[in-house]
């Protein structure tokens with residue numbers, strides 16, 4: 001459950017996200033005027049130390065992938081700040097962003113969709129080497145591709161093949177090699193194992209852990225399932241409708257969840273020990289639309305202990321409930 005001997009937030013932060021907001025305008029009518037706004041990310045803050053893995057979990061539409069993409073500026077945030085290694089990512093100009101792209105990479109959910117089917121694996125992995133001028137000669141280029149393929153458990157002769165010739169797990173290894181090509185410090189794993197079978201998921205997670213140790217990588221590991229992030233995460237942030245509702249060291253979150261939403265998510269995670277029973281908490285209804293999130297606590301429409309007059313009016317802020325453990329709930333302290 002979670003990991004030990006990992007860097008904690010007592011080490012200086014490599015990444016700081018401060019009050020990040022992303023609203024997507026919704027347009028309609030003949031003149032395509034703005035008729036609403038999707039509140040995808042609604043004031044998210046967190047920090048990550050070098051070498052640490054922060055798991056980010058929540059149902060689809062909770063804003064976790066948008067948060068990851070805003071951190072890398074693949075999507076422009078509406079407001080808020082992102083700091084990486086002392087540099088302001090949100091204010092970076094084009095040249096500064098290109099330099100930052102070497103340090104911050106992403107691995108996508110669907111390796112097939114994210115790999116150009118017309119390019120060989122060597123060309124896909126080597127693209128960033130060319131962009132960042134990291135391989136001065138053809139020989140150096142090929143040697144680096146071979147090194148990267150072998151690092152992720154593939155073979156040198158795979159460089160001449162095309163993505164469709166590989167299994168889902170192998171394609172994700174290609175995606176990982178592509179991300180590693182520029183020697184990044186931070187990697188956003190955006191649902192990186194969600195599309196894979198459970199046994200392949202475990203192999204890819206083990207590979208990511210080995211690579212983290214070898215290259216001292218820092219991960220934001222995004223998934224919709226708490227059981228997927230349990231093994232790899234040092235800390236876990238739970239998101240609901242654009243907000244972080246609980247963030248804690250993995251051990252504390254899994255053994256003592258404090259937010260009713262985390263409790264519900266966790267109650268659906270199978271426990272390997274048959275003697276340990278966990279009561280299933282079934283949430284009523286669906287996640288409300290991020291176009292019009294409920295007032296007060298976004299979770300109040302589904303929360304089994306919501307208090308009328310309080311939860312539907314006042315937004316709960318994250319407050320400390322234990323070492324490194326923060327919860328946004330009026331009724332939990």
Ligand code: SF4
Pocket residue numbers: 259260261297298299300301303304305306307311316328329330331332
């Ligand atoms: Fe439930 Fe209220 Fe806590 Fe929100 S603030 S999680 S509605 S008890």
